[in-house]
Amino acid sequence: MANLSATEISWYYNRLNKCCCRLTKPRRAILDILDDTRKHLSAEQIYKETLKISSNAGLSTIYRNLELLVRIGLTWEFDAGDNKARYEIAKRPGESHHHHLICKKCNSIIDYSASVDNEKDFIKKREKNLSNKYNFKIENHSIDFFGLCYKCSKNK
Amino acid sequence: MANLSATEISWYYNRLNKCCCRLTKPRRAILDILDDTRKHLSAEQIYKETLKISSNAGLSTIYRNLELLVRIGLTWEFDAGDNKARYEIAKRPGESHHHHLICKKCNSIIDYSASVDNEKDFIKKREKNLSNKYNFKIENHSIDFFGLCYKCSKNK
DNA sequence: TTTGGTGCAAAATTTTTGCACCGCG
DNA sequence: CGCGGTGCAAAAATTTTGCACCAAA
Numbered sequence: 001m002a003n004l005s006a007t008e009i010s011w012y013y014n015r016l017n018k019c020c021c022r023l024t025k026p027r028r029a030i031l032d033i034l035d036d037t038r039k040h041l042s043a044e045q046i047y048k049e050t051l052k053i054s055s056n057a058g059l060s061t062i063y064r065n066l067e068l069l070v071r072i073g074l075t076w077e078f079d080a081g082d083n084k085a086r087y088e089i090a091k092r093p094g095e096s097h098h099h100h101l102i103c104k105k106c107n108s109i110i111d112y113s114a115s116v117d118n119e120k121d122f123i124k125k126r127e128k129n130l131s132n133k134y135n136f137k138i139e140n141h142s143i144d145f146f147g148l149c150y151k152c153s154k155n156k
Numbered sequence: 157m158a159n160l161s162a163t164e165i166s167w168y169y170n171r172l173n174k175c176c177c178r179l180t181k182p183r184r185a186i187l188d189i190l191d192d193t194r195k196h197l198s199a200e201q202i203y204k205e206t207l208k209i210s211s212n213a214g215l216s217t218i219y220r221n222l223e224l225l226v227r228i229g230l231t232w233e234f235d236a237g238d239n240k241a242r243y244e245i246a247k248r249p250g251e252s253h254h255h256h257l258i259c260k261k262c263n264s265i266i267d268y269s270a271s272v273d274n275e276k277d278f279i280k281k282r283e284k285n286l287s288n289k290y291n292f293k294i295e296n297h298s299i300d301f302f303g304l305c306y307k308c309s310k311n312k
Numbered sequence: 313t314t315t316g317g318t319g320c321a322a323a324a325t326t327t328t329t330g331c332a333c334c335g336c337g
Numbered sequence: 338c339g340c341g342g343t344g345c346a347a348a349a350a351t352t353t354t355g356c357a358c359c360a361a362a
Contacts, residue, residue, distance in 0.1 A: 020341085021341080021342090022336075022337095022341070022342075024336095024341090024342065024343085025343095026342085026343075027342095042326090043326080043327080044325095044326080056344090057343075057344080058343070058344040058345065058346095059327090059344095059345095060327085060328075060329080060343085060344075060345080060346095061342080061343055061344070063326090063327060063328075064328090064342085064343090065342095077237065078235075079234075079235035079239075079241075081233065083235075083239075083241055083325090083326080083351075083352065084325085084326070085235075085239055085326085085327090101286060101290055101292045101294070103292075104295070110290055110292065112286065112289075112290070119282065122278050126275065127301065130257060130268065130301060133268075134257055134266055134268070134305075134306075135305075135306035136257045136259075136266065136301075136303055136304070136305055136306065137303045137304040137305075137309045138257070138301045138302070138303040139260070139302055139303040139304070140301075140302050140303070141299070141300060141301045141302065142298070142299075142300050142302070143297070143298075143299050144297060144298050145283065145286060145292075145294045145296075145297045146294070146295055146296050146297065146298070147292055147293045147294040147295040147296070148292070148293040148295070149290075149291075149292055149293075150290075150291035150292065153293045176316085177316080177317090178316070178317075178361075178362090180316090180317065180318085180360095180361095181318095182317085182318075183317095198351090199351080199352080200350095200351080212319090213318075213319080214318070214319040214320065215319095215352090216318085216319075216320080216321095216352085216353075216354085217317080217318055217319070219351095219352060219353075220317085220318090220353090221317095239326075239327065239350090239351080240350085240351070241351085241352090
């Protein structure tokens with residue numbers, strides 16, 4: 001459960017501090033869990049994980065804190081098509097988050113890093129272009145592909 | 157309310173027919189509304205619109221049919237970050253759907269067409285590449301940018 | 313007549329809110 | 338002490354389901 005290194009903890013501490021927020025036990029638990037799994041968990045799943053690691057936060061605290069963490073950019077939120085928000089750690093700024101391949105049938109999610117190929121460059125250019133065109137201050141993005149994973153397309 | 161042309165109606169009719177489904181009154185109303193607004197409405201909003209145009213379908217019928225229309229590819233579903241599914245007409249196959257600029261503050265959504273620049277080509281290549289790499293049959297995608305619209309970034 | 317489709321109401325699921333209390337700074 | 342933060346329970350919002358009935362092929 002002590003996944004976060006001292007460096008990471010102090011980094012998160014400072015990041016929250018800048019927003020006049022504290023690195024409380026539930027917040028640390030959420031970051032710990034998301035950092036550990038590196039996966040996209042729903043609020044409910046995160047809640048269940050916190051129960052395991054002793055920090056028994058209330059579900060509403062999880063929701064409140066996820067909202068906070070998303071707002072200040074420490075986590076990403078997205079919907080895999082099942083009408084339920086999923087959260088993924090944002091990691092250090094500059095480090096690119098994942099994009100997803102989402103299976104419509106079994107709801108499994110494959111991550112792929114945007115760093116491959118020229119995707120990162122493309123996005124950056126696109127952001128600049130759209131920013132100018134629409135006078136819109138872009139802060140982040142989400143790119144997801146939907147379809148059938150190997151297993152499901154075989155068993156069809 | 158009679159937005160759909162005869163050609164469009166018969167096209168939708170055939171499209172549904174292929175799936176052994178009928179172009180019923182509520183279904184036509186949904187397509188009519190989505191085609192008319194060309195916007196991304198929530199199930200609730202679509203429901204309210206159907207009430208206006210006499211076709212008073214139940215909300216559950218709206219949900220059931222949106223699910224169907226998404227499944228057979230006549231509409232797209234996405235989440236603008238407010239934990240509520242939004243629907244947008246897919247239009248003819250081949251015609252590219254919109255990508256979005258979503259304001260985190262006022263929740264307004266700006267559409268932009270993927271056809272501009274080389275975005276369409278990029279996506280196509282990316283899909284092929286990811287398909288091969290992950291053995292994943294890609295059917296569609298969603299690309300959204302989040303940030304602040306002009307008004308909100310001014311009033312900040 | 314048969315089967316898909318519908319409306320209504322009830323239920324389930326997901327998320328938000330109110331409030332008293334706790335504890336760090 | 339003050340205020341951000343929490344847990345619990347209740348409420349709200351969104352989506353799904355059961356069931357009797359309807360209507361088009």
